Amino acid sequence: TQLLEQSPQFLSIQEGENLTVYCNSSSVFSSLQWYRQEPGEGPVLLVTVVTGGEVKKLKRLTFQFGDARKDSSLHITAAQPGDTGLYLCAAYMEYGNKLVFGAGTILRVKS
Amino acid sequence: EAGVTQSPTHLIKTRGQQVTLRCSPISGHTSVYWYQQALGLGLQFLLWYDEGEERNRGNFPPRFSGRQFPNYSSELNVNALELEDSALYLCASSYSGTESRSGYTFGSGTRLTVV
Numbered sequence: 001t002q003l004l005e006q007s008p009q010f011l012s013i014q015e016g017e018n019l020t021v022y023c024n025s026s027s028v029f030s031s032l033q034w035y036r037q038e039p040g041e042g043p044v045l046l047v048t049v050v051t052g053g054e055v056k057k058l059k060r061l062t063f064q065f066g067d068a069r070k071d072s073s074l075h076i077t078a079a080q081p082g083d084t085g086l087y088l089c090a091a092y093m094e095y096g097n098k099l100v101f102g103a104g105t106i107l108r109v110k111s
Numbered sequence: 112e113a114g115v116t117q118s119p120t121h122l123i124k125t126r127g128q129q130v131t132l133r134c135s136p137i138s139g140h141t142s143v144y145w146y147q148q149a150l151g152l153g154l155q156f157l158l159w160y161d162e163g164e165e166r167n168r169g170n171f172p173p174r175f176s177g178r179q180f181p182n183y184s185s186e187l188n189v190n191a192l193e194l195e196d197s198a199l200y201l202c203a204s205s206y207s208g209t210e211s212r213s214g215y216t217f218g219s220g221t222r223l224t225v226v
Contacts, residue, residue, distance in 0.1 A: 002153070030212060031212045031213075033214050035217075040219065040220075041219050041220075042115070042201050042203070042217030042218050042219050042220050043154070043201075043217050044217070045214040045215065045216070048212075048213055048214050050212075088153070088154065090154075092212040094212075096159075096167045097159065097166065097167065098144070098156050098159060098167060098169075099144075099156070099214075099215065100156065101146075101153050101154040101155075102153060103151075103152070103153040104153055
């Protein structure tokens with residue numbers, strides 16, 4: 001079983017639609033990160049959230065960390081084809097100083 | 112500023128062979144992390160090197176090993192390749208081990224295919 005469960009696994013939407021991707025766990029984390037990965041490339045860090053209830057915005061992307069620091073969501077407003085990619089959440093594990101990744105959500109935005 | 116660079120970009124090996132992958136971190140970064148991204152399995156933590164020492168390793172067999180050089184570049188070695196080793200191998204770096212909580216900078220990866 002994955003420490004971080006992401007949903008949905010795959011999302012195909014039309015340009016201009018809104019969407020939300022979820023990252024859930026039964027564990028509490030000190031920080032959580034979101035990455036976007038395009039085919040043939042490594043993941044690129046989008047945001048880090050550290051405080052329960054924290055909300056961060058990056059243009060049309062809104063990231064929220066759950067109050068209990070066990071879950072997070074990524075909301076995209078008016079999706080564009082350039083948003084297409086694999087979205088990964090990652091939690092920082094203090095023991096071993098490593099990031100643990102969810103399996104990811106594949107987003108496809110059709111024009 | 113150059114990012115994390117990995118070589119080669121693609122590699123095809125036969126089962127049972129050995130392979131070495133290379134990673135150069137961002138200048139000033141002392142920590143290097145290796146991850147395996149197999150199809151459908153997400154990123155799995157392999158190894159963490161900091162200041163030339165192996166600091167942590169993931170749940171992988173001993174035939175996965177590596178090292179970090181004095182210039183902080185790193186190698187990942189995989190012996191006795193198996194078909195299931197086919198994956199994208201990603202290297203990431205950070206200023207120091209304690210910076211992991213702030214996120215990594217990843218390279219573009221090495222795509223290894225074992226036939």
